[in-house]
Amino acid sequence: MGNRGLIFGAGLSAVFVLLAAVSFVWTPYQIETFDIAEKLQAPNGTHWLGTDHFGRDILSMIMLGARTSIAVAIVAVGIGIALGVPLGLWAAARKGSLLDEVIMRGNDLIFAFPSLVIAILITAIFGPSAVNAIIAIGIFNIPVFARLTRGAALSLWERDFILSARVCGKSALRISWEHILPNILNLLIVQGTIQFSLGILAEAALSYVGLGAQPPTASWGRMLADAQTLASLYPHVALVPGVTIVLAVLGLNLLGDALRDRLDPRLRGRQT
Numbered sequence: 001m002g003n004r005g006l007i008f009g010a011g012l013s014a015v016f017v018l019l020a021a022v023s024f025v026w027t028p029y030q031i032e033t034f035d036i037a038e039k040l041q042a043p044n045g046t047h048w049l050g051t052d053h054f055g056r057d058i059l060s061m062i063m064l065g066a067r068t069s070i071a072v073a074i075v076a077v078g079i080g081i082a083l084g085v086p087l088g089l090w091a092a093a094r095k096g097s098l099l100d101e102v103i104m105r106g107n108d109l110i111f112a113f114p115s116l117v118i119a120i121l122i123t124a125i126f127g128p129s130a131v132n133a134i135i136a137i138g139i140f141n142i143p144v145f146a147r148l149t150r151g152a153a154l155s156l157w158e159r160d161f162i163l164s165a166r167v168c169g170k171s172a173l174r175i176s177w178e179h180i181l182p183n184i185l186n187l188l189i190v191q192g193t194i195q196f197s198l199g200i201l202a203e204a205a206l207s208y209v210g211l212g213a214q215p216p217t218a219s220w221g222r223m224l225a226d227a228q229t230l231a232s233l234y235p236h237v238a239l240v241p242g243v244t245i246v247l248a249v250l251g252l253n254l255l256g257d258a259l260r261d262r263l264d265p266r267l268r269g270r271q272t
Contacts, residue, residue: 005255005257005258005261006255006259006262008251008254009250009252009253009255009257009258010251012247012250012251012252012254013251013252013255015251016066016070016251019062019063019066020067020070023060023064023066027057027059027063027064028057029047029060030060031056031057031061031064033056034054034056035051035054037055038055040052040053040230042234049062049236050234050236050237050240052227052237053237058236058237058240061218061223061241062218062220062240064217065220065223065241065244068213068217068218068219069200069203069219069220070200071130072130072133072199072200072213073137073196073197073199074196074199075134075138076133076134076137076138076141076195076203077141077195077196078138079139079141080141080142080144080145080195081141081145083142083145083146084143084145084149085146085149085181087107087142087149087150088103088145088147088148088149088151089150089153089180089181091103091104093153093172093173093176094172095154095157103150104146104150107142107146107147110140111143115137115140116205116206116209118136118140119132119136119137119211119212122136128210128211129213130203130212130213130214130219132211133206133211133212136211137199137203137206140202144191148187148188149184149188152187153176153180153184156179156180156183157180161179162175162180187263190256190259190263193259194252194256197251197253198249200245201249203219204219204220204245206221207219207222208221208222210222210225220244220245223237223241224238224241224242224245
């Protein structure tokens, strides 16, 4: 089951990455051009996934939307890793100190506000855009990685090889960088994959409510929002972006679960 999940998840993820990469050099049609005469066509030989209410090719929009979703998720997860991991390592190294308490209570404060609420706050100040969606999702990712890093690091600080490093006179910073981080890297990779899928889902949700990518930038969430009044008469307009989001998130979740099973030694021992 683990191998099948890994292959299926990696395959689905690779398809969307390929669509996003190809969109930089080619799409079947230009989405900036409206062709009202071709609007709301069902999937056919000319438009494989049909057209929307402006006559835009849905396949082209899916390809460009993949680029938007992946870019937002990558940068947002990168923000979470770049800030959350050092904070988690720092808090673990100073366990029980005022610094540790401040970092963890700050994480609790951010966790109290979902990314959508943070996005609404940011949008109220700076206006809706893909950049603000990235900031909102990235801020929410910081405590996720900080908590994971701190918890994993604390379990290592009492290990013999860490005590040996301390006896040798290594500083807490050097121990965290040379010994703690390499030993929790597998957990961070798995969590990064999971947060990547959640980032795609969050970007779609923010765009759906008008807080994410703005026209003419293609977004799966905005495609769903535009199609909600047409779904009963032209179901393909809503089904295509909806199924795309489901498959993208499913592929990344399967990939994350498979990586967790392979990289976590405790789970490897349970596999048959």
